[in-house]
Amino acid sequence: MSASHGPDVTLFFPGREFGPCTGGSLSKSHRLSWRRYATAHDMIRNFSHIDAIAREGTPVRLAALATDQEEFLRTIKIARDLGYITPILIGERETICRVAQEVQFDLSSVKIHEERDLQAVANKGIELLFDGEADIAMKGHIPTSFVYRSIIHHEKLIRGRKSISVNTLWDVPGADHLITITDTGVSIAPGYETKKRILAESVFLMRLLGYPAPRVMILSASGTWQDGAGKSGDRSMLKADADRGDFGPCEVLEAASLWELYPSQEFMDISGSDRSLPFLPHVFMVPHLDAGNILSKLDFILDVTRRSLVMTSRGPVIIPSRSDTHQAIVGEVALGVVVARRLRGMSP
Known part of the structure; x- marks a missing residue:
């Protein structure tokens, strides 16, 4: 499947009542559900696999928002040289060109949109994504709130997603698959x-990454399943939704902790460099933002690697952390490239 551009751009969404195209003047051809993405993708087991796939195929168009600092322009240069992207830069042209000289980045063939106001920068980048002129967008030196505000505005314009969320993927040594933490x-x-x-x-994202029936653990401060997930009954209701097929093929695990799923000795015997963690769920859903933000940033003290993105109705948006190095951000770009290609049916 390939995306159309201009006013008739393909919409991507996770399924049924959760999709953006549930009414109005949009045609049925735009109402793509998870069933359209049920065909098997190669399973991506780690970030090295993602990097290898990103180097294959045609570069995707990346709208880079406010990349007027050295770390971000270095990221764009490396990602372009690796064949991941064709960059489109949005921000202050004079500053971008000056910093590009410092990192030896030739901008002669790079399109630059001149914008100075930060909200205008975010709006232009997300507009390019939603108009089909870019396949992914990436936040640079700009507060994340400006980007979220623009995404929500554009989703409302097309009667798209009612809310957005961030998926933080972890590459965990010993696990034979990636996991994601949300929101x-x-x-x-x-x-x-x-x-x-x-x-x-x-669940939709993990299916794109090659997991046909992701396993989900809904996290909570409570010690038992029956206590719910932050609000009474949420966890049980979400499991009932999953069992009914509302999210497509997946399994919500009826457990409050990994201890309940696996024998105690099996869970204990995971120390050391040869540990094996095949039992880890694919999705960890947190009860609120504080829990998600704290958990996702534990990569600073744990032996895991982190990459994050936001899915929109037009494709992924990369939201690097302020503390990320350009090497880490290049990895996040690779993730966005692979997701964008799979959404649009691009090769590979």
């Missing part, structure tokens, strides 16, 4: 309906 960036204290959309988004 790690947007919803402060989501209610049941918002949690449904967050969970649908994560």
Whole structure:
């Protein structure tokens, strides 16, 4: 499947009542559900696999928002040289060109959109994504709130997603698959309906990455399943939704901790460099933003690697952390490239 451009751009969403195209003047051809993405993708087991796939195929168009600092322009240069992207830069032209000289980045063939106001920068980049002139967008030296505000505005214009969420993927040594933690960036204290959309988004993303029936653990401060997930009954209701097939093929695990799923000795015997963690769920859903933000940033003390993105109705948006190095951000770009290609049916 390939995306159309201009006013008739293909919309991507996770499925059924969670998708953006549930009414109005949009044609049925735009109402793509998870069933359209049920065909098997190669399973991506780690970030090295993602990097290898990103180097293959045609570069995707990346709209880079406010990349007027050395770390971000270095990221764009490396990603372009690796064949991941064709960059489109948005920001102050004079500053961008000056910093590009410092990192020896030839901009002679790079399109630059001149914008100075930070909200205008965010709006232009997300506009390019939603108009089909870019395949992915990436936040640079700009507060994340400006980017989220623009995404939400454009989703409303097309009657798209009712909410957005951040998926933070971990590459965990010993695991034979990637895991994602959600929501790690947007919803402060989501209610049941918002949690449904967050969970649908994560399951959809993991299916794109090659996991046909992701396993989900819904995290909570409570020690038993029956106590719910932040609000009474949320966890049980989300499991009932999953069992009914509302999220497509997936399994919500009826457990409050990994201890409940696996024999104690099996869970204990995971120390050392040869540990094996095949039992880890694919999706960890947190009850609120504080938990998600803290958990996702534990890569600073744990032996895991982190990459994050936001899925929109037009494709992924990369949201690097302020503390990320250019090497880490290049990895996040690779993730966005692979997701964008799989959404649009691009090769590979």
